[in-house]
Amino acid sequence: MRSAADVxxxxxxxxxLAVAYELARLTAGKMSVVVVDASYLCGGASGRNGGGVRAQWSDAISVELMKESLAEFRSFARRHRINTWFRAGGYLFLARTEARAEELARSVEVQxxxxxxxxxxxRAEVKGIVPxxxxxxxxxxxxxxxxxxVFPWPIVWGYAEGARALGVEIHTFTRVTGIEVKDGRIGAIDTDRGRIQTSTVVLAAxxxxxxxxxxxxxxxxxxPHRHEICATEPLKPWLTPLVADLxxxxxxxxxxxxxxxxGIGNDRVPEGPVQTSSGRFLALYARALVARCPRLGAVRVLRQWAGLYDISPDQRPIVGSAGEPEGLFLxxxxxxxxxMMAPVIGKRLARWIVRGESSSELEAWRLSRFREGHLHEGGMIIG
Ligand SMILES: Cc1cc2nc3c(=O)[nH]c(=O)nc-3n(C[C@H](O)[C@H](O)[C@H](O)COP(=O)(O)OP(=O)(O)OC[C@H]3O[C@@H](n4cnc5c(N)ncnc54)[C@H](O)[C@@H]3O)c2cc1C
Structure with missing residues (x-):
């Protein structure tokens, strides 16, 4: 492992990985970039998710960013020479209350x-799409x-391979145990495998x-908030879109x-970074799924697993410079x-780090908004 790196x-x-890959691409491999991870590739939420990628959002910022991200996903397999199982079947959102229906109408206008x-x-048109x-x-x-x-794993592997090919070092099973801050600036990070001197840290944990x-x-x-998900035995293809009940x-x-x-939204989960599976989730999901799609009543669940959502108070991420200490990006x-957001965030954050170029989209997601009271409202969050 290097003892010093630019980032x-x-x-x-x-x-x-998306940030590391874009940093290396933007600087043609001239910037030294090291990625460290406490676990294995795909050990975190990136290896445990449903692979849904969509541009249907309620706010203009997310729609704009996701248009760009979707284009990246569409061409990822060709660019990274890896099968991503990309399937554009669309997203079908459902609203069952007046409040949700009004929110959905506003979101469609934004889109x-x-x-x-x-x-x-x-209702009849909904039925027409999935009878x-x-x-x-x-x-x-x-x-x-x-x-x-998409199938999430090849995207993670594709970014990792692409980054390595451009000279990025990726060290798995390497936990960060300390971050040195000197005179208000990042100085180094400590890991359980040694220290790396650096002036720039991207915190993507x-x-x-x-x-x-x-x-x-x-x-x-x-x-952290546990989110559970499951997969059934395979069936003949019949369902085109991802169906999401708001x-x-x-x-x-x-x-x-x-x-x-x-999966399904579940407020009753253990506190903290718990990734065990529960019977309660299966009962909740099975009941809702069979009510919404009765023909799935006899289908067997083959696998069930869980991962962590990182919940933000206003349902929007935190991206960009932390302000203090200098050199810390979030x-x-x-x-x-x-x-779904990673490809576009990787590009924008890399440009910010290398060229000092922020963007209005990322400014809206700055950490200081919580202190300033500029919180966002609404959202089209599922699960
Ligand atoms: C069940 C489920 C379904 C989801 N479905 C979707 C979906 O359909 N579409 C979608 O867009 N998103 C979905 N998400 C959300 C999505 O998976 C996450 O937002 C995304 O993967 C976050 O990526 P990340 O790189 O920030 O985090 P992660 O993939 O969690 O990576 C963080 C990494 O940091 C490492 N780390 C932690 N602490 C340290 C340390 N001290 N030192 C070094 N490394 C450390 C971890 O080992 C981990 O590998 C879903 C999430 C879950 C759990």
């Missing part, structure tokens, strides 16, 4: 204003055919970011291998959508 990235999830061809649907759904209680829906699902930030004297307002957080899609992969708080 050290903490966390080799999709976020840390159409940004050039997306999202359709706002009545197998129970829709008697659905008020309205929205559908965008360009939203997609997902749901563990608050405890790592504390090593540099920074308090983050995010917290009322109870139920979502499910069919993978290219035929499995129904899905990218966390992505809840259930960090996977």
């Amino acid at each position: 050290v990235v903490i966390g080799a999830g999709i976020m840390g 159409r204003g940004a050039g997306l061809d999202t359709r706002f649907l009545d 197998e759904l129970f829709t008697d209680d659905v008020l309205v829906g929205s559908y965008n055919p360009h939203d997609a699902v 997902g749901a563990h970011s608050p405890e790592v930030a504390r090593l540099a004297g920074v308090e983050l307002p995010t917290r 009322t109870d957080g139920l979502y499910f899609s069919q993978s290219t291998r035929g499995e129904i992969v899905g 990218t966390s708080g992505f809840m259930g959508h960090g996977f």
Whole structure:
């Protein structure tokens, strides 16, 4: 492991790897970049998620960023020479209460204003897209055919291989235990395998970011929240879009291998970074899934697992310079959508670090907004 680097990235999830790859690309490998991770590639949320990637959001910033990110996902397999199982079946959102229906109508306007061809649907049109759904209680829906699902692991591996090919060092099973701050600036990081001198640290430790930030004297307002998910036995392909119910957080899609992969919002989870699976989730999910799609009543669940959302108080991430100490950059708080955002965040953050160029989108997600009271409202969060 190098003893000094221009940039050290903490966390080799999709976020840390995307930033490292884009830093190396932007500087044609001339910047020395080291990524350290306490675990293995895909050990964090990036290896445990549903792979949903969409541009249907309620705010213009997220829509704009996701348009760019979706384009990156679409061409990722060709550029990185790895099969990502990218499947653009669209996302079908459902609203079952008046409040949700109004929010959805506003979101569709924002999306159409940004050039997306999202359709706002009545009940019959929802049924027309997925005839197998129970829709008697659905008020309205929205559908965008360009939203997609990928298999997350090849994207993580693709970024890792791409970064390595450009000279980035990636060290798994290397835990950061300290961050040295000297005269208000980053000086070095300590790991359980040695020290690396550096003036720039990118903190991309997902749901563990608050405890790592504390090593540099920074308090983050995010917290870990267990999110469970499961996959069934494979079925013949029949379900095109990912279906997401905004009322109870139920979502499910069919993978290219035929499995129904899905989860549901669950407020009753243990405190802290717990990643065990629960019977309660299975009961909650199965009940909601079968009510929404009765034909799935006899399908067997094959695998169940859990990962961590990093919950942010205003449902928006924290990205960009921490301010103090100088040289610390943050990218966390992505809840259930960090996977889809990573390609565009990787690009923007790399430009900020190398050229000092911020962007209005990232400024809106600065850490200081919590202190300043500039919190965001609403959101189209699922799960
Ligand atoms: C079940 C589930 C389903 C999801 N579905 C979707 C979805 O469909 N679409 C979507 O966009 N998003 C989804 N998400 C969210 C998405 O997975 C995350 O937002 C994203 O993967 C976060 O990436 P990350 O790189 O920030 O974090 P992670 O992938 O968690 O990576 C952080 C890394 O930091 C490392 N680390 C922690 N502490 C230290 C330390 N002290 N020293 C060194 N390394 C450390 C960890 O080992 C880990 O590898 C889902 C999440 C879950 C849990």
